[in-house]
């Protein structure tokens with residue numbers, strides 16, 4: 452049973468105007484659905500970024516894995532590395548730090564690996580988490596991921612979430628998400644407004660939810676000095692401070708202060724490839740790494756990252772970009788199989804407003820996704836939805852994410868400058 456075809460389908464789904472340090476989300480988020488087909492109706496599913504430069508790399512690799520056994524993922528990784536060589540394609544899909552040739556290869560390999568694991572699970576009758584060592588938990592906790600946001604995209608009606616620009620509106624957003632999904636921890640995407648304004652929102656969240664762990668992620672929008680001040684002011688409020696400032700040296704300088712305060716620093720920007728780990732460990736720049744199988748190279752490479760973190764006493768959390776139900780299933784299987792995952796994972800799922808390419812998306816109940824026990828990933832492609840969402844991709848005309856450019860429709864002189872404050 453070998454791979455006979457790899458199909459790539461770019462899709463788009465509506466995305467609310469969510470703010471971050473780089474600008475604001477455009478009306479459409481892009482993803483690519485990857486189907487690894489072994490014939491006889493046997494298809495494995497993967498999901499990855501939808502920016503065109505990434506799709507072009509996937510298109511180069513897809514025909515090269517035809518004829519390969521879906522259990523031979525190490526060989527597939529070698530094929531991807533050999534084809535892409537020194538290709539270093541910058542990330543055009545979100546705030547996931549610098550790129551390197553190895554990170555580029557792992558990013559292209561990832562959805563194929565996930566699809567192969569889905570196939571392996573179907574062929575062996577086992578859920579994907581069983582292929583990763585088995586589940587250590589029955590449900591994987593996710594956090595309420597709050598965003599500053601405008602009420603609506605220009606010319607569109609307000610979305611169900613409405614405006615969130617003040618501390619009261621951020622607390623109301625938390626209430627909406629927690630009431631609906633039962634989340635047991637809260638993350639605020641910061642870096643959109645001056646830090647003191649965002650600290651007011653964090654204090655309002657702490658007052659509203661004194662029992663819940665809180666995090667803020669300004670995506671490197673703050674200087675070292677600002678980050679050190681924020682760390683002092685947020686003692687006792689944050690479970691971790693995520694990417695306050697750019698770079699391993701800057702983070703190490705903040706960590707010197709944060710360590711005394713007992714506040715871990717987390718990252719999905721300055722440690723985003725295995726080659727970043729030695730310097731990060733030597734400098735003690737970060738105490739928590741947010742894994743993300745989409746750029747760490749799939750589920751097994753993410754488990755390898757977890758092992759390195761465990762060896763060096765670094766905590767493990769999980770990062771998210773706008774995504775659909777195949778990614779949520781993959782994140783859930785991975786989270787189930789990693790004893791090292793001690794924090795609730797991030798997810799953008801509530802912001803999709805129900806749009807999905809799978810027939811029955813895994814639900815978030817009591818702040819967690821129950822780990823599927825059916826063979827493979829445990830999700831089925833909804834081919835009508837896939838066709839519809841591909842049409843939306845073609846119609847929307849976007850080919851890569853550009854939060855800064857879109858921000859200029861709201862703030863004409865906006866520049867993505869970091870650190871800003």
Ligand SMILES: [Mg+2]
Nearest residue numbers: 668693694719
């Ligand atoms: Mg982050």
